[in-house]
Amino acid sequence: MAADLILILHFCIVFFVVFGLVALPIGYLKNYSWTRNIKFRVAHMLLMGIITLEAILGITCPLTIIENTLRQIDYQQSFVSYWLSHFIYWDLPTYFFVTLYSACFIWS
Numbered sequence: 001m002a003a004d005l006i007l008i009l010h011f012c013i014v015f016f017v018v019f020g021l022v023a024l025p026i027g028y029l030k031n032y033s034w035t036r037n038i039k040f041r042v043a044h045m046l047l048m049g050i051i052t053l054e055a056i057l058g059i060t061c062p063l064t065i066i067e068n069t070l071r072q073i074d075y076q077q078s079f080v081s082y083w084l085s086h087f088i089y090w091d092l093p094t095y096f097f098v099t100l101y102s103a104c105f106i107w108s
Contacts, residue, residue, distance in 0.1 A: 003070035010063045011084045013047060020044040021104055045108060052105040055098045064089075 024044070027035035034040065054061055 003067050006063055006067040006070065007084050007088075010061070010067065011088060013063070014088055017044065017047050017051065017104075020048075021108055024108065048101075048105045048108050052101040055094070055101040058094065 020040075024035055024041075051061075053059075
């Protein structure tokens with residue numbers, strides 16, 4: 001149960017970052033006022049910076065470490081955790097993520 005909550009939090013962060021990468025440029029072009037919200041922009045840039053730094057340094061996300069630790073205690077995986085984890089965790093080489101996160105960080 002606790003691992004599922006961590007996974008849901010992780011998913012929400014991933015959604016926020018991806019949403020910002022797509023919605024901010026579109027909102028800016030359409031002159032939407034929410035794209036100038038400094039709190040939203042700072043939170044988005046901070047998360048992108050942390051994610052990019054983790055990828056460059058080869059650091060595992062702390063949320064992933066916590067979730068994995070909790071899953072070792074209770075190995076059963078719920079339906080929600082199964083699908084969310086497949087959506088969040090991709091089995092690709094590290095250089096792919098470093099390139100992707102760096103490009104997204106520069107884009108934002």
